[in-house]
Structure formats: C-alpha cells, structure tokens
Amino acid sequence: MEEASGMVVDASVQGGALTTDERTAIAAAVNVVLYRCQVERTTGKMKAAIRARRKVTALPSSGEGLDLGAVSDAVHQVCYVMGSGAFPRATPRWWMKRRMGGTWEDLRQCDDAPNEYFRDKLRMSPRVFCEIAETLSPYLQRRVTFYRVPLQPDHIVAYALYRWVSGETYDSGMCSFSIGRASGITTVRDVTAALLAAYPDKLSWPTGLQKAVVLCPFADKGFPNYHGCIDCTHIYVDKPANANGEDYCDQKRRFSVQAQVVVDMNLRVLDVFVGYPGSVHDMRMLHLSSLWERAESGQLFTGPHVMLSFIVRTNGYLLGDNGYPQSEWIVVPYGGLAQHPTEARFDNKQKTARGAVERVFGRLKGMWRLFLRTHKCNMDMLPQQFIAVCILHNILIDAGIPFDNNLLWEVGPDGVRRRVDLGMHAPLRTVCMESSTGDALILRDALAERMGAQ
Incomplete structure (x- = not known):
C-alpha cells in the first residue's frame, strides 16, 4: 500500500x-x-x-429437565441418614442426647454400678430410681426427629436429680451431665411438673390404719391425738432480680424464701407452703397458707376426739415453737425462766417430739443440697421444685432408703468441720398469748397434767 x-x-x-x-x-x-x-x-x-x-x-420450579421422582428419593435418603445420626446438627436442641461417658454411663449399667455409687450420685437405689423413672415416663416422652435420638425419660430424671443433689449447674466443667444451662433449667422444670402430676397424693395426711399407727406411740408419751409438727425453714437464694432485696432479707441478713412444712413422727412431709420472702414471720406464713383455713373451718382434723382432764376434748393438734400462738390445734411450749416442774416437764417432752421437724429438714436439705446453699434460681420455679423434692423425700422414706448423717457436716473455709445451717431460725420474740382463747390454754394444761399423771 x-x-x-x-x-x-x-x-x-x-x-x-x-x-x-x-x-x-x-x-x-x-x-x-x-x-x-x-x-x-x-x-x-x-x-x-x-x-x-x-x-x-x-428449572426445579418448572420441572424442566429434572426427574422429580429421583429428587424425592434423594430427599428421603438424606433424611434417613440425618435421622440415624450420621449428619448431627452442630448445636442440637436441648432435649437431644449428646454422646458422652462418665457418670451417666456408669449409672445406666445398673447391674455393674454398686448401690453406694448410685446413692452418692442420685440419693437412691437403682430399684427406686427405675420405679420413679417408669412412673414419670409418660410425662417425659420426647418426639423422635430427623436430628438426633431424644433423651430417654430415665436420662432426663437423672439430670434433674443430679442438679438437686449436687447443686451444680449443668454448664459447670465438674458436672459430667453437662448439657447447657438453658437445657438444664428446662429439664428440671419438666421433671418437677412430672413429679407433681404423677404423685398428687404423696403429700397427704394419714388416714385409717396408717393414722392409727402414727398416733398410737405419741399417745403413750403424753400427746394423744398428736398429728405432727409445724415449723419454717429458709431457702437461701441470690438477691432476686426485679424485687425489693429488703423483703427477702431474713433476720441473719441473708436473702431467702420461707417454706412452712408439717411433718409426722415417721419423718414424712404432710403439708408444704413455700414462696414468700424470708422477712415474713412464721405466724404470717401460717395465716397465708391453706392450712390455717382448713384448720379453722374444722376440715383438717376430722378423726375421733380424745377426752383429756379438765373435760377437754381434742380432735387433733400440731406441735410448734414459740413463733406461733397457743391455739386449739397448735400446742406451743410454756417458756419462761421460773417454771413449775409440770411446765418444765411438758416443755422438755414437747421439744423432744418437735425434734422430728429438724430431722426432716436435715434429711431433706442434706440429700438435696441445692436447697441447702445459696443459689441463683427462678423465683417462679422455686416453690414447685421444693414441693417436688418433698415428694421425693416421702418416696425415699416409704422405700426405706437410709440417710447418711455425715451429710449434715461440712468443712468451712477456715478448715473447721461444723454442722450445716438448716435455715431454722429461732423466733426473735415470743408471740403474744393474749390472742389465745381459754380453750386453747386449757388444752396445753390438760396435756401437761396428763404427762404428770403418767
């Protein structure tokens, strides 16, 4: 170019x-x-x-170029593989069983685990545990999903029992039942509800032959028609959120919740009323409970009456300390410094008989140590949990499970071995007896006269 x-x-x-x-x-x-x-x-x-x-x-939405039948088969195969545990979720739901060993694996082998080991972890024998788990099983069944195999009822019951026995939270590294704090709360709540539903009559007053067996020994000791003892204990808790801390401070300046309990001479719990702050007086607790309404209306003691001296008739009564006023159904000590020998004898025997309630609190809190120490809890769940452990207490009493008195002793931070604090506070002042009726005062005098005659 x-x-x-x-x-x-x-x-x-x-x-x-x-x-x-x-x-x-x-x-x-x-x-x-x-x-x-x-x-x-x-x-x-x-x-x-x-x-x-x-x-x-x-293409999948329009169905072009794909075999929908093949896709459906593939989905079913994937779901089957996930259900068998081959593809576990990274964060399983609270009720899904994790692979673990340690304490639960040892306890589950009931034939190999010794009774002492089982009682140390769950405070009962393998036979009693299996009976409780079987009774609660209908209330704790979980739905099987494609993720993991759900926890079995006996495993769920073991979690709750271990929580109440040890007082440890599930997210603690020392706990071999670790499933997370939120999961532990839900598990304890479910077991609590199951116990209340499965054993509605476990907290009841004796009737018939059982009542005769309970009342007869104390009639020989000067307390005819005696049904049990009444007292309160403090459950120590952390400062409740969204509540006035002063209301929950007891006389020892510790945050606590009051629990009113009635027990019989066989150490069985007959009645429980719990939930009010620790600053509430024992007498106030009594007036707020349904026990007061039933007793005052004549629905509590309906058995045959017993005639005493001074033409006194009684259908039944409880023994209490000086935090309660003398009434026609609560008998308290005379108290005072300069006592008549008859009064002193009555007070000594009354105190001995009333020792049953202290033994119950010792056994109850010694076994279920969560309620012995200060702990953080849901204030809405605490009353139900305490009632649940009272039901367990009666189950173990009926089953003849022994109690180790060493559980009532612990070594303090200073290295000194001392008796645990059961939360039984002596009344700051004696309740005024001016509100007591003449019939109430005569009942105590008649009982004291009967003891003197024996």
Whole structure:
C-alpha cells in the first residue's frame, strides 16, 4: 500500500513517509481498539454465565429437565441418614442426647454400678430410681426427629436429680451431665411438673390404719391425738432480680424464701407452703397458707376426739415453737425462766417430739443440697421444685432408703468441720398469748397434767 501511494516507511525514502509521532499515535489507537474488543468479549461471557445460572435455578420450579421422582428419593435418603445420626446438627436442641461417658454411663449399667455409687450420685437405689423413672415416663416422652435420638425419660430424671443433689449447674466443667444451662433449667422444670402430676397424693395426711399407727406411740408419751409438727425453714437464694432485696432479707441478713412444712413422727412431709420472702414471720406464713383455713373451718382434723382432764376434748393438734400462738390445734411450749416442774416437764417432752421437724429438714436439705446453699434460681420455679423434692423425700422414706448423717457436716473455709445451717431460725420474740382463747390454754394444761399423771 505504501508503494502504491508512493510512501515508504523508511528513513531513506523521501516524500510522504509517516513520522515517528504519527506512527506512535496509530499504534496507540490500535491498542485501544484491541482492549475494547477484549473487554466486550469478557463481559459477554459473564452475562452468558449469569443467564445460564438463572436458567438452572428456575428449572426445579418448572420441572424442566429434572426427574422429580429421583429428587424425592434423594430427599428421603438424606433424611434417613440425618435421622440415624450420621449428619448431627452442630448445636442440637436441648432435649437431644449428646454422646458422652462418665457418670451417666456408669449409672445406666445398673447391674455393674454398686448401690453406694448410685446413692452418692442420685440419693437412691437403682430399684427406686427405675420405679420413679417408669412412673414419670409418660410425662417425659420426647418426639423422635430427623436430628438426633431424644433423651430417654430415665436420662432426663437423672439430670434433674443430679442438679438437686449436687447443686451444680449443668454448664459447670465438674458436672459430667453437662448439657447447657438453658437445657438444664428446662429439664428440671419438666421433671418437677412430672413429679407433681404423677404423685398428687404423696403429700397427704394419714388416714385409717396408717393414722392409727402414727398416733398410737405419741399417745403413750403424753400427746394423744398428736398429728405432727409445724415449723419454717429458709431457702437461701441470690438477691432476686426485679424485687425489693429488703423483703427477702431474713433476720441473719441473708436473702431467702420461707417454706412452712408439717411433718409426722415417721419423718414424712404432710403439708408444704413455700414462696414468700424470708422477712415474713412464721405466724404470717401460717395465716397465708391453706392450712390455717382448713384448720379453722374444722376440715383438717376430722378423726375421733380424745377426752383429756379438765373435760377437754381434742380432735387433733400440731406441735410448734414459740413463733406461733397457743391455739386449739397448735400446742406451743410454756417458756419462761421460773417454771413449775409440770411446765418444765411438758416443755422438755414437747421439744423432744418437735425434734422430728429438724430431722426432716436435715434429711431433706442434706440429700438435696441445692436447697441447702445459696443459689441463683427462678423465683417462679422455686416453690414447685421444693414441693417436688418433698415428694421425693416421702418416696425415699416409704422405700426405706437410709440417710447418711455425715451429710449434715461440712468443712468451712477456715478448715473447721461444723454442722450445716438448716435455715431454722429461732423466733426473735415470743408471740403474744393474749390472742389465745381459754380453750386453747386449757388444752396445753390438760396435756401437761396428763404427762404428770403418767
């Protein structure tokens, strides 16, 4: 072309040859054109890839190009594999069983685990545990899902018992039942509800032959028609949230919740009323409970009456300390410094008989140590949990499970071994007897006279 136009790109040829600047400009223009072509080609490939991806995504919804039957079979196979545990969830739900060993694996082997080991962890024999788990099983069944195998009822019961026995939270590294704090709260709540539903009559007053067996021994000791003892204990808790801390401070300046309990001479719990702050007086607790209403209306003691001296008739009564006033159904000590020998004898025997309630609190809190120490708890769940452990207490009493008195002793921070604090506070002041009726005072005098005659 250069020859045809008479121009030669050679420095030796004179005439219309391109200069160096012109050739540089032409080269730059050619480079720009090539770069734009390359960019457009790359953009076209990207757009084509995006369109292809959109078509693939839209195919399952329209059913084009896919065998829906094959997809359905694949989904079923994946669900089966997940259900068998091959693809476990990273964070299983609270009721799903984790693979673990340690304490539970040892306890589950009932034939190999010794009774002492079982009682140390759950405070009962393998036979009693199996009976409780079987009774609670209908209330604790879990639905099987495709994620993991759900916890079995006996495993759930063991979690709750271990929590009440040890007082440890489930997220503690020392607890071999670790399943997480939230999961532990839910498990304890379910077992609590199951115990209340499965054993509605476990906290009841004796009737018939059982009542005769309970009342007869104390009639020989000077307390005819005696049904049991009444007293209160403090359950120590952390400062409740969204509540006035002063209301929950007891006379020892500790945060606590009051629990009123009635027990018989066989150490069985007959009645429980719990939930009011620790600053509430024992007498106030009595007036707030249904026990007061039933006793005052004549529905509590309905058995045959017993005639005493001074023509006193009694259908039944409880023994209490000086935190209660003398009434026709609560007998309290005389108290005072200068006592008549008859009064002193009565007070000594009354105190001995009333020792049953202290033994119950010792056994109850010694076994279920969560309620012995200060602990953080849900204030709405605490009353139900305490009633649940009272039901367990009666179950173990009926089953003849012994109690280890060493549980009532512990070593303090100073290294001194001392008796545990059962939360039984002596009344700050004696309740005024001016509200007591003449019949109530005569009942105590008649009982004291009977003891003197014996």
